[in-house]
Amino acid sequence: MNLSEFLKKWKTIKNIANSKAHYLKLGGAKKLGISLRHFQLIESGKYPPSEKLLSVFFEMVTPKDRRELFLAYSRSVFGEGPILDYLDQYLLPAADTEVKGLFETAKVYRIYSTDQLQFLIDQPEVLRFYMSLMLLEDLKISLCPISKAHLKTLEDLELITFKNGEITPSIQVMKLPRFEDSNPRAVTKASEFIMKNVDLFLAKEGHRNQELSFTIQMVSPEDADLILDRTRSLKRWIQSLGKRDVKPTHVPIISVGFCKALEPKDLK
Numbered sequence: 123m124n125l126s127e128f129l130k131k132w133k134t135i136k137n138i139a140n141s142k143a144h145y146l147k148l149g150g151a152k153k154l155g156i157s158l159r160h161f162q163l164i165e166s167g168k169y170p171p172s173e174k175l176l177s178v179f180f181e182m183v184t185p186k187d188r189r190e191l192f193l194a195y196s197r198s199v200f201g202e203g204p205i206l207d208y209l210d211q212y213l214l215p216a217a218d219t220e221v222k223g224l225f226e227t228a229k230v231y232r233i234y235s236t237d238q239l240q241f242l243i244d245q246p247e248v249l250r251f252y253m254s255l256m257l258l259e260d261l262k263i264s265l266c267p268i269s270k271a272h273l274k275t276l277e278d279l280e281l282i283t284f285k286n287g288e289i290t291p292s293i294q295v296m297k298l299p300r301f302e303d304s305n306p307r308a309v310t311k312a313s314e315f316i317m318k319n320v321d322l323f324l325a326k327e328g329h330r331n332q333e334l335s336f337t338i339q340m341v342s343p344e345d346a347d348l349i350l351d352r353t354r355s356l357k358r359w360i361q362s363l364g365k366r367d368v369k370p371t372h373v374p375i376i377s378v379g380f381c382k383a384l385e386p387k388d389l390k
Contacts, residue, residue: 129165145161154178156175189214230295231296232295232296233299236307236308239312243311243315245272247267248268251268253319259291260288273289343383346383349381356379
């Protein structure tokens with residue numbers, strides 16, 4: 123899609139009657155810095171778009187549509203080629219900042235203790251149940267698939283609570299211990315917990331809704347830092363999409379990232 127096509131799509135979505143109405147809705151000459159005729163030529167794809175038009179649209183579209191906008195603009199200005207390929211590969215769609223994700227808005231959270239993590243690691247079916255509970259937020263006790271003894275242990279570990287015949291997580295947001303601010307034993311258990319989730323949910327034979335990839339290669343130190351930064355950024359972006367209120371149309375998703383700049387000792 124080029125910018126001409128983007129403008130026509132936008133006009134249809136916003137139910138704008140014609141090019142003149144579109145031009146005026148965008149602010150006309152005062153805001154766009156171009157004449158109506160100039161705008162019509164851009165809209166018809168006969169003239170390249172201006173930076174000012176991009177700037178105006180950047181403020182008008184929702185954050186999640188900005189990637190499509192930038193790609194459409196770049197396709198009109200640069201055409202197909204390395205610049206567009208680069209943007210298409212590395213430009214992530216933004217989360218809609220009008221609705222903050224669960225992890226962005228959570229003011230109250232807990233960090234998993236080593237005892238909590240160890241119990242979940244040792245009991246795969248309990249882990250599956252607990253992950254489901256964290257996603258769905260409540261479950262009738264009568265429908266619980268795990269034993270009463272395991273439920274009691276989860277309660278003793280302050281991972282779940284019982285209320286009005288239902289099981290709920292003791293708190294909505296739990297975070298894993300991190301290398302930056304936790305002791306080595308806690309971080310080790312967090313790593314084991316992550317790998318146990320991979321083992322639990324990975325379709326080893328592959329699946330249309332799953333992406334499992336692997337690469338090991340030599341890169342420059344600068345590129346290694348960039349790859350690590352992009353891996354962390356991807357996690358933050360995924361978390362920003364988390365929804366507070368679960369709807370029937372929502373889909374549970376698990377994402378695990380691993381990236382490491384290897385040292386000589388790692389290869390011996």
